[in-house]
Amino acid sequence: MPNDVDQIKSRLDVVDVIGEYVSLKQSGQNWKGLCPFHGEKTPSFMVHREKQIWHCFGCGLGGDIFEFIEKFENVDFPEALEILARKAGVELSREVQPGASNKRTRLFQLLSEAVNFYQEQLKSDPGSSARQYLASRGVTAESISSFALGYAPAEWDKLVTRVLVWRN
Numbered sequence: 037m038p039n040d041v042d043q044i045k046s047r048l049d050v051v052d053v054i055g056e057y058v059s060l061k062q063s064g065q066n067w068k069g070l071c072p073f074h075g076e077k078t079p080s081f082m083v084h085r086e087k088q089i090w091h092c093f094g095c096g097l098g099g100d101i102f103e104f105i106e107k108f109e110n111v112d113f114p115e116a117l118e119i120l121a122r123k124a125g126v127e128l129s130r131e132v133q134p135g136a137s138n139k140r141t142r143l144f145q146l147l148s149e150a151v152n153f154y155q156e157q158l159k160s161d162p163g164s165s166a167r168q169y170l171a172s173r174g175v176t177a178e179s180i181s182s183f184a185l186g187y188a189p190a191e192w193d194k195l196v197t198r199v200l201v202w203r204n
């Protein structure tokens with residue numbers, strides 16, 4: 037069951053979204069421009085298309101498209117979700133009340149992001165031994181997906197760097 041956030045992310049590109057607000061120039065793998073969050077004359081605001089994140093080396097802010105919209109439009113997560121859903125042409129699957137500052141919604145999003153992350157890990161290279169183990173125990177692909185089984189890689193900071201963008 038793909039969640040709204042994933043669906044929106046798969047349809048929008050960080051460079052296009054931010055490019056609507058900030059004039060960006062390509063520079064190697066990055067796109068850069070003047071940071072909209074602090075005054076500067078030399079661009080230190082970077083947008084990374086491959087990772088779909090942005091970061092400002094001047095003021096230290098960064099995140100994904102949701103964090104950008106939250107900060108730029110000065111809205112909370114549910115509103116940013118609505119704005120981006122509209123841009124992406126995604127119909128939100130659950131009731132999100134704009135303005136009802138919603139820690140709960142954010143927490144659920146965070147957890148679902150974490151679940152997705154561990155599931156992806158199980159499907160990718162680092163999870164191959166775990167996959168073999170599950171297969172040897174007769175756990176089917178169907179059970180793996182219905183019980184949302186995942187694999188936690190050895191690196192302690194993997195999830196943190198992945199969900200960095202969700203920090204408050």
Ligand SMILES: [Zn+2]
Pocket residue numbers: 071072073074081092093094095096097
């Ligand atoms: Zn900045």
